[in-house]
Amino acid sequence: MDQMNTQKPHELLADTLASEMEAVNALIQTRMASKHAPRIPEVTAHLVEAGGKRLRPLLTLAAAKMCGYEGDDHVKLAATVEFIHTATLLHDDVVDESGQRRGRPTANLLWDNKSSVLVGDYLFARSFQLMVETGSLRVLDILANAAATIAEGEVLQMTAASDLKTTEDIYLQVVRGKTAALFSAATEVGGVIAAREAAEVQALYDYGDALGIAFQIADDLLDYQGDTKATGKNVGDDFRERKLTLPVIKAVAQATDEERAFWVRTIEKGRQEDGDLEHALELMAKYGTLEATRQDALGWAAKAREALEILPEHPIRQMLSDLAAYVVARLN
Known part of the structure; x- marks a missing residue:
C-alpha cells in the first residue's frame, strides 16, 4: 500500500x-x-x-x-x-x-x-x-481576541459544567473558547499575512472554527463510546467529573421529571452511585443522543470542508479537507 x-x-x-x-x-x-x-x-x-x-x-x-x-x-x-x-x-x-x-x-x-x-x-x-x-495590527487583533475568548470560555465552563440549565448554545460557546477559538485564529492569521482577500480570510476562519467544534464534539462523544486503549480515557470520565457535554445536554432537554432528578443528583450534586453511568448511557440510548451528537460532529466537519472550497487549489487544501474528515472518522 x-x-x-x-x-x-x-x-x-x-x-x-x-x-x-x-x-x-x-x-x-x-x-x-x-x-x-x-x-x-x-x-x-x-x-x-x-x-x-x-x-x-x-x-x-x-x-x-x-x-x-x-x-x-x-x-x-x-x-x-x-x-x-x-x-x-x-x-x-x-x-x-x-x-x-x-x-x-x-x-x-x-x-x-x-x-x-x-x-x-x-x-x-x-x-x-x-x-x-x-x-500587523490585524494579526494582533485576531490573536488577542482569541486569547480573550479562550479565557472567557474557561470561566464560562466553570459555571456551566455542572449546571443543568446549560443549553446547546452555551455548550457551543464553551467549545469555541476551549478549542475552536485558537483553531480559527491559527488559520485566519495565515490568510491575513498572505494578504488574501476578505472572503478567503473569512473562509479560513470558518474552516478553523468548524474544525475545532467538530474536534471537540467528537472528543466529548468518544468519552461515552470510545475505546479506552485508543482514546487514553476511561469511558464515562466526563460523567464522573460531572461535566455536562453534548450527549448529556441533549438527554436533559428531553428528560421526564424522574430522569431529571437523576441528572440533578449525579451531575449537579455529584452524588454518584454504582450503576449510575450505566443508567446515564441507557437514558442517552433512549433519546438517541449519542447518535444525534455524532450527526452534529459530522455536520461541523462537513462545514469545515465546505469552507475550503473558495480557497486556492493546492495540495495542502486537500490535506486540510482530509483532516476535517479524519477528526470525525473515529466516530463511524
Whole structure:
C-alpha cells in the first residue's frame, strides 16, 4: 500500500511542512529561554517536549503556505499559537487539578501550581511579543481576541459544567473558547499575512472554527463510546467529573421529571452511585443522543470542508479537507 494512503492527514501535513516546523520549534526553544528564571525553560520544556500533534501551529503554516505566502512571519505566528496553547494547558491543569497530560505527569504535579500559573503567564507575554514582531495590527487583533475568548470560555465552563440549565448554545460557546477559538485564529492569521482577500480570510476562519467544534464534539462523544486503549480515557470520565457535554445536554432537554432528578443528583450534586453511568448511557440510548451528537460532529466537519472550497487549489487544501474528515472518522 502506498505511504500516502497509510499516513494520517496531520502526519502528511507535518511532513509537507517539516522544514517550517523545525524553524517553529527552534524559535520556541529560543523564546522560552530565561536568563533570570531557569524554572521557566524547565517547565516549558517538559510540556513542549511531551509532543502532541502540534496541530495548531501546523494549521497556521498550512494556511499561509496554501495562500502563497513567501515571508517568514508565519513561523513567528505558528510559535505564537503554540505558546498560547501551552500557556492555556498549564493553567487548565491547575484549574482541573489534573495529574496527567499526554500520559506524563503534569507540570503542576512535578513542580507546583504557582510555577504552572506563572510560567503560563510568561508564555502569554512571550506570545504577545512575537505577534507584535509581525508588525500587523490585524494579526494582533485576531490573536488577542482569541486569547480573550479562550479565557472567557474557561470561566464560562466553570459555571456551566455542572449546571443543568446549560443549553446547546452555551455548550457551543464553551467549545469555541476551549478549542475552536485558537483553531480559527491559527488559520485566519495565515490568510491575513498572505494578504488574501476578505472572503478567503473569512473562509479560513470558518474552516478553523468548524474544525475545532467538530474536534471537540467528537472528543466529548468518544468519552461515552470510545475505546479506552485508543482514546487514553476511561469511558464515562466526563460523567464522573460531572461535566455536562453534548450527549448529556441533549438527554436533559428531553428528560421526564424522574430522569431529571437523576441528572440533578449525579451531575449537579455529584452524588454518584454504582450503576449510575450505566443508567446515564441507557437514558442517552433512549433519546438517541449519542447518535444525534455524532450527526452534529459530522455536520461541523462537513462545514469545515465546505469552507475550503473558495480557497486556492493546492495540495495542502486537500490535506486540510482530509483532516476535517479524519477528526470525525473515529466516530463511524
